[in-house]
Amino acid sequence: MGKRAREDVDDTVPNKRLHVDVTDRVSALSDELLLVLLSYLPEHDLIHCELLSRRMRSLASDSQLWKSAYYERFVRPRAVRIPGLREARGMEKSLLYSSKFSKWLEDGHLVGRGGSTNWKRQYKLRHNWSRGNCRRSETEIAEGPSVPPLLLGLHEGIVVTAEPVSGLKAWQTRGDKRLVASMTWSRDCPASTFPSSLAIDTSSSTTSNLLISVGFLDGSFGVFALDRRRGSLACRYMHAPSPNGTLTAIAFSFPYILTMTGGQLLSLYTFTDTEYDTSNRPELDPPKLLSSLQSNTAWPPLSLAMRYSSAGISASIAYVMPRFIAGWSVGLQELRLADDGTILDSRLATALSEGFVPLLPAELRNGVYHDRSDDADFSLGTTPRHSTTDVYQHRLASSSTKPTSLSYNHPYLLVTYSNNTMTLHMVTSSTKELSIGPARRLWGHTSSVSGAYVGDRGKAVSVSAYSNDLRVWELEGGVISNAAKQRRDRGFTGSVLIKPDSQGGAMQTENEPPEHGTKCWAQKEADEATINKGWVSFDDEQVILLGEKRRGALALVAYDFA
Secondary structure, three states, X not given: OOOOOOOOOOOOOOOOOOOOOOOOOOOXXXXXXXXXXXXXXXXXXXXXXXXXXXXHHHHHOOHHHHHHHHHHHHHHHHHHOOOOOOOOOOHHHHOXXXXXXXXXXXXXXXXXXXXXXXXXHHHHHHHHHHHOEEEEEEEEEEOOOOOOOOEEEEEOOEEEEEEXXXXXXXXXXXXOOEEEEEEOOOOOOOOOOOEEEEEEOOOOOOOOEEEEEEEXXXXXXXXXXXXXXXXXXXXXXXXXXXXOOOEEEEEEEOOEEEEEEOOOEEEEEEOOOOOOOOOXXXXXXXXEEEEEEEOOOOEEEEEEEXXXXXXXXXXXXXXXXXXXXXXXXXXXXXXXXXXXXXXXXXXXXXXXOOOOOOOOOHHHXXXXXXXXXXXXXXXXXXXXXXXXXXXXXXXXXXXXXXXXXXXXXXXXXXXXXXXXOEEEEEEEEOOOOEEEOOOEEEOOOOOOEEEEEXXXXXXXXXXXXXXXXXXXXXXXXXXXXXXXXXXHHOOOOOEEEOEEOOOOOOOOOOXXXXXXXXXXXOXXXXXXXXXXXXXXXXXXXXXXXXXXXXXXXXXXXXXXXX
């Protein structure tokens, strides 16, 4: 047997391993220089730097770094979308980061807080909103359904509920979810055991007290005060019953109260006190009736709103109105008041076109369908292409379907329908003009849209009736622009689907311990299916909706983005 052939062997001598200098020169830099270097890193790299050392963790969490990142991602893009701002000469430099209050638009209140604002937390919060990442929890508030239906209101993590049997209650939805205060309908509220409408004063600057107004079936209304520190609810004023019927809607911005009755009577009241002070005189004097307007065309659903501006105060009611022959449209009534309460003007606007409007759509008059996606049917999402018959049926269904809900927060008027769509109207309100713009169709839901709520900064939340499909909308994209058309062509739907407990895209800033004592969807499966009841609202940190379990119990379903 012959010898094995020798394999080729590399006889070259390996090079010596080079000596690596392990001197830490970065740590020798001052904190000021390191902050300058960190300011050039993207946000996800800042989070990775926190894992290096305690010093880097402190520097990478610097509030000024995250304040600048917050401005560049969430404030500056909104400023650029202001019409004519980018084209103006010299305005490009004015959009650069600055701590000036005027440059932060609606986020100026965060700058006004000074050093108390946690900019890293605010960035994480807005990041989770943009991705739809949140944590879901449920708090049972009633063992069975209520007749009349349960009323709810949300403000800064406090949910107020009104029910005929259990009375008025306040629930805390942030942190330790619990019952804050409760009261039953007593002798101070005669014949008021059936609440029909509820509103919370969101304009109050006090953090310890919260004013609530409740309307009742007998036409009366009351004002109640929630003391957060003491955990108590008390009746501060009770108005006499009205012969005009049930209070179907109410808006409250102290000292003004706007009510709408079943007899279609719109009334505006004002209290003599300009500010509510519990230390001097907790009881309120009877309010003064400023104006009453009778309507014959205002149909539910309704949406009452009050807002302050440099020109004075505006009290508005948005309503649904039937169209001639068939179909529905929306209208808006606005009362303008001076600072002293004097009524300056009363104006009316509708979404109907003035003059003659043919019954047959323009696309079908010649038997040929022409795409008019840039007109009234402009969509924030991909506009589906249909045949002539499909377009006619869609137009007919859209015009003949009564809206399921309506929400108005100037300048956005959002209307929901049972055909899985919504329409957005832009309202123009100035000293000389009040008008409702053409409808913009919003697509995205897979079942009937049962409720929607428009908040500040052009943000809205909508919920489906059957699939619990919850979506967040940025309504600023509803304005026709070239960028909006490009997003539409790329399939952008204009909304973000809320994904409870989806941690894949969430911004992880630190190792957070799991919550205990809270029924979190991420830790334990739901023992029962929860069906939403159509009411939905949100604040800066949470989306709250009312759900009903299979056994009939009512629960507050909280989607926490913080």
